[in-house]
Amino acid sequence: MTTTGHSIGKAVPRPDAFAKVTGRAQYSSDITLPRMTHAALVRSTSSHGRITNIDTAQAEAVAGVVCVVTGRDMAELGVVDRHYGLTVLDQPILSDDLVRYSGEAVAAVVAETAQIAGEAATLVEVSVDPIEPMLTVDQALEGATLVHPERESAGSDGANIAAYYEFADGDVEAALAGAHYVHEAVFRFPMVAHYAMEPHCCIAAWNGTDLDVIAGTQQPFKVRSDLARMFGLQQNQVRVRVPYVGGGYGGKLLSKYEPLTVALAWKAKRPVKLLLSADESFRTISRHGSVVTMRTGVDADGNIVARDTRVILDTGAYADKGPGVAKKAAYRAKGPYDIPHFRSVAMAVYTNKVPAGAFRGYSTPQVVWAGESAINEIADHLGIDPLQYRRDHLLERGGDFMPSDTPMDADLVGGLQLAADGVRWAVPAPEGRGKGLATGVKDGGGGPSRAEAEVRLLADGSAEVLTGTSEIGQGAHAVYTQIVAEELRCDPARVTPRLPDTATSPFDHGTEASRSTVLVGNAVRKAAMSVADQLGEMVERLLGTRRDFVIEEHRLVFDDGSDAVLAELMARDRNLPVTHEFELGPIVSLSYHDTLVSGKAPLGTPSNFYEVGHGAAEVDVDRETGRVELIRYTSVADVGKALNPQTCAAQDEGAAIMAIGHTFFEEMVFENGELLNGNLAEYRLPLAADLPREGMGVELLENEDGPGPYGAKGAGEAGIISMAPAVAEAVYQACGVRIHDLPLNPQRVWRALNEATTQPGPD
Amino acid sequence: MGLPRFNLHRPQTVDEAVALLNQHAGSAQIYMGGTELLLLMKRGLARPEHLIDCKSVAELGELNLNGGGDWSIGAGVTHRRLELDVDMARLLPSFVELEQHLANVRVRNVGTLGGNLCFAEPHSDPATLLIALGATAEIASPTGRRHVPLEDFFVWAFTTVIEPNEVLTRVLIPPLEENSSVRFERLAFRDRPAANLAYVRRDDTHRIVAGAVGTKPQRLREAETVAAGGGNSAAIFAAATAEVEPVEDASLEVDYKRHLIGVLAKRAVASV
């Protein structure tokens, strides 16, 4: 039995840190294969239309061009199924009939250099017969035209619905009708970009009938399965390797450009690299813009009796993860309160815009923006301090987040209090300033999934940990080395994590939903414990008694201070002469962790844990210009146990900084379906200067109450959830205006202030 | 996409640069810090066949405070040099402060004053202040040098009076009298300003210039008159908002820009 403290809970340096800060770490984009060619894409400038012709002759004539590929090539190339996605397989490798958004790839040029490919791509002429584009969800629901005419609308609420979900309990209409006060509002959240620093990149090479793919993906095993299905291969013919990935945030889940790159390599008969520009990644995937209509009813004592929510998510031209995002939006809309009567409807609606998919928080920021703003406004209406109101009404530990799901596993009130303390809640804000707070909860860990891990202790006392987790900058691999070190009682620096390679790595569902530390971490821990057990048993066999020990370099050091060389012990145990050390091989264990499945749980799998993010803000509002300045912000993440407090806090801080974007200024702006600001010169991302003037506080709540190793819960998404409603409340406290549309940019705040002064006030 | 192909020339004198421009008229561009030009080229919005790199032209790099208190700033002087110049900090602190807030340090390290003015991107900070200071542009053309008041230099967004075969050589700022005051106000919600405004008072003359909201900097003559007459804040605000001519862009609307200029005018005049 080990106790924590050897390496768990310590700010152990990350194994990838040095290579990354010295520029030596390899990303997909750094890799070159022999005879490799380069691809460039031709993107549609039309938002919606039927392709009548793609003239590739000029591009093909350019010296150095290997081939040009369009949707028409797919049949000839023997593609078995050209469509991909998750639950809805609606995205073609390259469309040969409809274009569904401006920016959609419709052809590709493969050439000797990226330069030639890029130049030649500008010579491909795409002719499109325009069809009226559906540019807003309202327009799409009316359905003058259909984005996917071959598909039936998934709901009766209108046309172009890709997916529709509803969760309900009790009688919401009756409860609202009988409520003492009903708060009703419509909340808008902008479509925003992931902007991972490394754009999407994929390299594909055919070796005979086997396929070798190197990609910056968050989900290599999903990509493997897609490629096998689409190209008529066995899964064991497809190898997907994932070097370091320069950020994901959900934008590199599922297949993105891997199927296309494979098709290009097939036609080119050479390895092909497709490396996007940042501008192209803006045109690949986004976070769902949303409209949330919410009614919340309270009784005379302020208890919430009913909540009715309708979430409309703009899923863009292809479903991608949209259906799952909609499902979770419906699931999470009720919020962390005990509400007897609720109905939550969410739908993902196709439009002729950049597709939307998974994005850190996975629709939680959208529904919490509505839900927590409503709570703040209700508290205000009742004349109760919003912190006190939540103290009285937030779910207690063990309460139902949703009926028949895992009971609330967190101390919500305790966490929120930490956030409030961070902005000195009890001290009134000076004139022109205001404070606000919010609590956001999402079910964490994702749906049903398997996570596997292999741990190898080598004869020299070093160790390897193999998983299918993509290292996307989040530091999961650092945590795995710490878990192994903890169980083997060795130095974490002597444990090397291996990057995913579907040919050799244990299986994993994917790097998403804050599941790696918890689910893969559990598998890692089991494997490490098994290796430790095997080692302990060997010691017992050789020494005749069970002994405690630590591993120091190549030796075992026993509790009485004596030591022995590991290789010598292993050789003795196996009756090998010590001179044959290299024959020894490792002590190995492969373990797995499966999520629970329960017929009763509304989602099929009970929530693994709850990912909880509290936020408290203090802002200053310049009433003349509408500019809102963040003075202080405290984010509290309930992480159960911070296996590495430094990387854990950095994850939460990063998430909160990302939230500054959609709270204050980020927004993808479209005109006639064309993305106007899809480049880094015009798209406004959070900068160091946007950080709170008096500092950003991150508090980790560690009650060791999670299902992961050592009581850990997942982390990394919580910090992005609560900032917007906390800031909006602070703005209200500072200047008296309520704003329901994000981002809270100066122009919008100024307009709201203007309206408030030109119209008679509410009180 | 990477940069398209181009030929690079490195003249050593202004005359050589002008000759090269003349020779390749229409297909050549001066290339200084490249902070604007290379971005355009990468995005496929400009495809010059010839880049004339004038960073080795000594004359363009000269920054002089002349005996009479007037300044001569070479077009190739970087923002960073202006930001760190000790004489500038002493005599024209507003300009230094402007430079401290311009873009970010990477842009300031390589971006030049000439590049800023010649590109005529409407969100220029220096353009606004320099016009209020009564600065003049010196331009070298195949037939010699000419001088244009900076107030007349900008024609429209991304368009100046400079011909394709001309080079901006320097900017001349006339001396400031002892008792004059200079204010520069700027509001930025992203790298580039959303609105800026300069107010220069020398003896009885008042100059107020609004920038970043229209297609080019604009003198606010009504507001100047109000300021000269000692008008109060409300009057300055009213005059400035009435006469400024903003244009809508992807993120900011006209009425809001108008309002911002009013606020900045009021603040600038009040602070003097």
Ligand SMILES: Cc1cc2nc3c(=O)[nH]c(=O)nc-3n(C[C@H](O)[C@H](O)[C@H](O)COP(=O)(O)OP(=O)(O)OC[C@H]3O[C@@H](n4cnc5c(N)ncnc54)[C@H](O)[C@@H]3O)c2cc1C
């Ligand atoms: C992210 C970012 C933020 C910015 N923020 C601000 C800001 O806050 N405020 C602000 O005022 N500006 C801002 N700028 C603009 C910045 O000041 C300019 O990019 C810079 O000064 C341009 O100088 P350069 O030497 O890089 O020009 P280049 O890119 O080399 O050239 C720009 C253009 O001017 C022409 N040109 C250059 N020099 C001459 C010359 N001597 N004669 C004739 N033509 C010439 C070139 O041919 C080219 O067309 C920003 C720019 C960026 C990229």
